[in-house]
Amino acid sequence: MKTWLSPRSTAGLIMIAGALLALPFLAASGGQAWVRILDFAILYVFLALGLNIVVGFAGLLDLGYIAFYGVGAYVYALLASPHFGLHWPIWAILPIGAFVACLFGMLLGAPTLKLRGDYLAIVTLGFGEIIRIFLNNLDAPVNITNGALGLNLIDPVRLGSLSLAGTSEWGALSLSGPQKYYFLLVTLAIVVVVINLRLQHSRIGRAWQAIREDEVAAKAIGINTRNIKLLAFAMGASFGGIAGGIFAAMQGFISPESFSLTESVMILAMVVLGGMGHIPGVIFGALLLAVLPEVLRYAVVPAQKALFGSVLIDPESLRMLVFGLALVLVMRFRPAGLWPSPERKRELAEVSE
Amino acid sequence: MLELRALDVTYGGIRAVRGASLAVEARETVALVGANGAGKSSTLRAIARLHDAAGGDALFEGRSLLRLPPHALVRAGIALVPEGRGVFPRLTVAENLAMGAYWRSNKPAVAADLDEVHTHFPRLAERAGQLAGTLSGGEQQMLAIGRAMMSRPRLLLLDEPSMGLAPLMVQKIFEVIAALGREGMTILLVEQNARLALEVSQRAYVMESGEITHGGRSSDLLADPRVRAAYLGE
Numbered sequence: 001m002k003t004w005l006s007p008r009s010t011a012g013l014i015m016i017a018g019a020l021l022a023l024p025f026l027a028a029s030g031g032q033a034w035v036r037i038l039d040f041a042i043l044y045v046f047l048a049l050g051l052n053i054v055v056g057f058a059g060l061l062d063l064g065y066i067a068f069y070g071v072g073a074y075v076y077a078l079l080a081s082p083h084f085g086l087h088w089p090i091w092a093i094l095p096i097g098a099f100v101a102c103l104f105g106m107l108l109g110a111p112t113l114k115l116r117g118d119y120l121a122i123v124t125l126g127f128g129e130i131i132r133i134f135l136n137n138l139d140a141p142v143n144i145t146n147g148a149l150g151l152n153l154i155d156p157v158r159l160g161s162l163s164l165a166g167t168s169e170w171g172a173l174s175l176s177g178p179q180k181y182y183f184l185l186v187t188l189a190i191v192v193v194v195i196n197l198r199l200q201h202s203r204i205g206r207a208w209q210a211i212r213e214d215e216v217a218a219k220a221i222g223i224n225t226r227n228i229k230l231l232a233f234a235m236g237a238s239f240g241g242i243a244g245g246i247f248a249a250m251q252g253f254i255s256p257e258s259f260s261l262t263e264s265v266m267i268l269a270m271v272v273l274g275g276m277g278h279i280p281g282v283i284f285g286a287l288l289l290a291v292l293p294e295v296l297r298y299a300v301v302p303a304q305k306a307l308f309g310s311v312l313i314d315p316e317s318l319r320m321l322v323f324g325l326a327l328v329l330v331m332r333f334r335p336a337g338l339w340p341s342p343e344r345k346r347e348l349a350e351v352s353e
Numbered sequence: 354m355l356e357l358r359a360l361d362v363t364y365g366g367i368r369a370v371r372g373a374s375l376a377v378e379a380r381e382t383v384a385l386v387g388a389n390g391a392g393k394s395s396t397l398r399a400i401a402r403l404h405d406a407a408g409g410d411a412l413f414e415g416r417s418l419l420r421l422p423p424h425a426l427v428r429a430g431i432a433l434v435p436e437g438r439g440v441f442p443r444l445t446v447a448e449n450l451a452m453g454a455y456w457r458s459n460k461p462a463v464a465a466d467l468d469e470v471h472t473h474f475p476r477l478a479e480r481a482g483q484l485a486g487t488l489s490g491g492e493q494q495m496l497a498i499g500r501a502m503m504s505r506p507r508l509l510l511l512d513e514p515s516m517g518l519a520p521l522m523v524q525k526i527f528e529v530i531a532a533l534g535r536e537g538m539t540i541l542l543v544e545q546n547a548r549l550a551l552e553v554s555q556r557a558y559v560m561e562s563g564e565i566t567h568g569g570r571s572s573d574l575l576a577d578p579r580v581r582a583a584y585l586g587e
Contacts, residue, residue, distance in 0.1 A: 213441035
């Protein structure tokens with residue numbers, strides 16, 4: 001147990017804080033689009049950390065995680081848009097969104113308690129699709145979700161009198177909408193990271209570890225595996241729910257399309273690529289996979305024009321191609337992820353001895 | 354201390370255990386021997402609440418176990434060493450042992466028990482920082498028993514401790530089981546290796562196709578020509 005930080009880690013923290021403060025301004029020099037990309041990257045950090053609780057800590061393969069993000073987004077959209085004429089404040093909606101997502105997490109967790117590995121993956125995959133299909137079809141007989149059209153004109157986040165949409169000016173300091181969201185997201189992300197770090201080394205964290213390693217043995221040492229697994233689903237889901245709420249506010253528009261299986265797979269790839277169960281690795285994986293495709297998008301068209309004189313391959317498909325290739329290479333050469341925990345590294349080293 | 358009353362266990366419609374009755378007294382080592390698939394492990398799994406019993410009862414210190422959830426057993430004083438050892442492979446030896454004391458909060462007592470485990474298994478102290486998955490089979494079995502001891506049980510359930518181990522290792526493991534018995538631990542041992550099990554126990558029961566066919570003092574069973582013919586390869 002560390003009681004206080006060493007001078008080195010204090011210096012590291014100050015540097016990280018400085019970088020986090022400077023980042024939105026640096027990104028803005030390339031256009032507000034880059035700040036938005038940054039916002040989404042942090043949103044993915046949120047999601048990846050939430051999924052990491054389920055997959056990395058408790059070892060339960062969940063392929064339907066995006067459902068909770070969707071639930072959170074729709075809770076926000078329904079309570080803060082003209083659709084029902086409700087305009088609740090964010091501090092009321094986010095906890096509700098987290099709670100509803102948490103309920104859905106338990107709804108998924110309860111019937112799958114006895115499943116593991118592939119079987120669990122299939123059920124969770126189905127669950128994710130069920131939620132998306134519900135969102136798509138709940139416009140009749142009573143119009144709840146507005147179906148495939150989605151929900152529009154969702155309220156932006158308001159903190160007191162400050163709206164996070166549009167540009168605000170304080171004297172010489174001017175912050176655009178995405179930049180303001182960035183600071184909100186970074187603040188929340190720090191809270192989430194701290195919660196995750198604390199969880200990992202808590203009694204609950206150790207119980208998750210035991211279940212991940214051997215469920216029968218976990219029972220034999222007195223762990224209530226049912227409750228602890230449900231807790232993993234519930235906690236992971238509530239992080240997804242909060243992220244979904246902010247997503248809805250930031251976008252102003254949501255539709256079921258945003259919550260497809262591809263997104264679930266993407267978040268899982270972030271967790272696995274970064275280093276399952278290792279918080280810095282998961283954050284790194286999320287940032288990388290969120291930003292890399294955007295960089296590719298901007299690089300692919302000019303590169304093709306320079307090489308061939310015209311755009312031969314559609315940037316979108318090339319992007320996925322490069323992306324897939326990168327994933328295969330990483331899994332081939334760094335199977336524990338790009339930034340695995342020291343334990344995983346040690347394990348691989350010992351096995352290859 | 355432990356009493357089974359006409360316990361029935363079924364697996365997918367097949368009755369693996371039929372009307373098993375046995376008793377384990379305090380400070381006694383009792384063996385349950387029999388061939389592969391005779392129902393020994395099913396009996397133990399039912400006691401450890403890893404599988405629901407279909408009928409009968411299992412009493413521990415007079416209270417029925419069958420209504421307890423599996424995780425409550427360790428608090429009641431029963432520790433299971435699962436079949437196939439069941440160590441946590443990606444945790445170190447020290448972390449595995451600490452997990453054994455998961456439900457306990459009295460740190461000095463846990464530390465004292467850790468010392469005791471280390472005296473029984475000096476190897477575990479040497480390998481404290483090593484990942485359990487990289488230990489040899491025998492060392493993993495030591496770790497599994499050590500982890501069970503860390504919960505400070507009054508009854509130790511051992512499921513096939515000799516399974517898949519080199520003969521020399523089996524010898525070592527059984528020496529420790531004998532030592533634990535001498536120190537006053539109550540042990541129910543399920544074991545295919547009848548000779549070792551009978552040597553280390555005071556009393557034993559023999560199981561055949563789901564039923565307990567005979568029981569008695571281990572020394573008598575060791576001398577019984579029927580037992581010798583069926584289980585000791587003579």
